[in-house]
Amino acid sequence: MTDTSLFPASEGVDVHNPLMAHFWTRTEADIDADLAGYLETSPIFKAEHDVSVLGIACPGAWVVTKYDQILEMSKTPEIYSSAAGITVLDSPPEFNEFFGSMIAMDDPRHTRLRKLVSRGFTPRILGQLEEGVREQAAMIVDEICEKGEVDFIVDVAARLPLKIVCDLMGIPDSQLDFVFDQTNIILGAGDPEYVEEGADVLSALLGAGGALAELMQEVAASKEGSTEDDLTSILVNAEIEGEKLSYGDIASFFILLVVAGNETTRNAIGWGLHYLSQNPDQRAIWQGDFEGVGPKAVEEIVRLASPVTYMRRTALADTELGGQSIAAGDKLAMFYLAANRDPDHFEDPHTFNVQRDPNRHIGFGGPGPHFCLGAHLARREILVMFGELFDRLPDIEATGAPDLLQSNFIHGVKHLPASFTPTAPRAK
Secondary structure, three states, X not given: OOOHHHOOHHHOHHHHXXXXXXXXXXXXXXXXXXXXXXXXXXXXXXXXXXXXXXOEEEOOOEEEOOHHHHHHHHOOOOOEEOOOOXXXXXXXXXXXXXXXXXXXXXXXXXXXXXHHHHHHHOHHHHHHHHHHHHHHHHHHHHHHOOOOEEEHHHHHHOHHHHHHHHHHHXXXXXXXXXXXXXXXXXXXXXXXXXXXXXXXXXXXXXHHHHHHHHHHHHHHHHOOOOOOOOHHHHHHHOOEOOEOOXXXXXXXXXXXXXXHHHHHHHHHHHHHHHHHHHOHHHHHHHHHOHXXXXXXXXHHHHHHHOOEOEEEEEEOOOEEEOOEEXXXXXXXXXXXXXXXXXXXXXXXXXXXXXOOOOOOOOOOOOOOOOOOOOHHHHHHHHHHHXXXXXXXXXXXXXXXXXXXXXXXOEOOEEEOEEEOOOOOOOOO
C-alpha cells in the first residue's frame, strides 16, 4: 500500500506528488528536498491517488527515483514496455497518429524504424550540421548583442535548436515561428500560458499535432527522389529489408524530433545560464578553459537540468523492482531528474560542478534501445551556444528566477531575464 504520509492531506495531495505538474513549479529547494526524501526512504512507491494530468483524471503510477532501478528498466524492454505510452496519461487512440513514433514502440518495429532514422544521424550528416550550428549561434548573438537585456529563453535558448532541427528536416525558415508555436502547445498543454485554462486540452494537442504533421507530409512529398542531404530526403527514400517509411511515419518522427530535440536542448541551455549565474565560481572555471572544461560542463548542465523529467514504461508481466512487487499492466514513471541526484552515484548531487568526473548521468535516457539518437547533436548545440556567448557577451547572466513550465514531463523554463554589457554585431 502507498504510504499516504508521502502526500500530506493538510497540504494537498498534489503538492508533494511528482506526477502532478504543480510539484515542478515550486522552488528548486523544495523540489530537491522532496526528491532527496524519496531517494532515501521511498525510492520506489506507488502513488495510488488518482491524479489529474492535462485536466484528465487517470490512475496513479509507480514512481521510480533510483538510478540503478531506472537502468534495470531501461535495459529490459521485454519486461518494461514503451508501446502503451510514454506519459502516465493513457492517451486516446487518435493520439497515435501524431504522437506514436518510435519512442513509443517495442521491438521488432522499434529496431526497424530506428535503423531507418539513424541514417540521418551519421557522423557525416552531423558533421555537415556543425557549421550550421556555429553560424546560427553567431546570428543569435548578433541580433541581441546591442540590447543589453533579453528574455534568454525566447531570444536565445529556443532559437538555436529550433533552427537546427528544422534545417535537419528540410523545413523552410518561413515556418519556424509556426513550428515554435505548435511545439509550445504540445509540451505546454498543461500551462495556461500556452493553452488557456478551461480550454479543451485534448483538442489543442490534436490540433497542434495535426498541424505539424500536415506541414511535414507536404515537405516529405516534395522530397521524393531527392538526393539532398536533409534528413527528410534520406527518410523518404530509405529502405531497409524492403520496408520504407510512410509520410505518416515521417510526420510522427518529425513531431518527436522537433519536440524532443528542440524543447529539451532549449531547456538545457536555459537551465545552463541559470546554474552558471548562481555559481560564479563554476562559471569562472569554465570561462578560464572553455575547450578543456566544456565537455564536462555540458554533461553537468544536462545532469542537473534533466530536461525530460520522466518516461513511462508499462510492465508486461508480474515482476519485482527495488523490492516492490509490480503487476502486469502497472505503469511506472522513471524519474530521470531524481536519479540524476542519486547520492549513491553522484557526490554532492545538488551541487553544480563543471568538472564533475565521472558523470554517468541519464539526462538523455537510460542505456538501452531508447537512448536518445540526438544526444551528440544536443551536446554540440549546448557547447557551441555557450562558446559564442562567452566569447562575445562574457558577462551575460540571469537576473531573475526561471519562469517554470507547468508540466510533470518536461523540466522546462518559459522565460528567464538576462542582462549583459551591450556590444556591436559582427562586421558584415
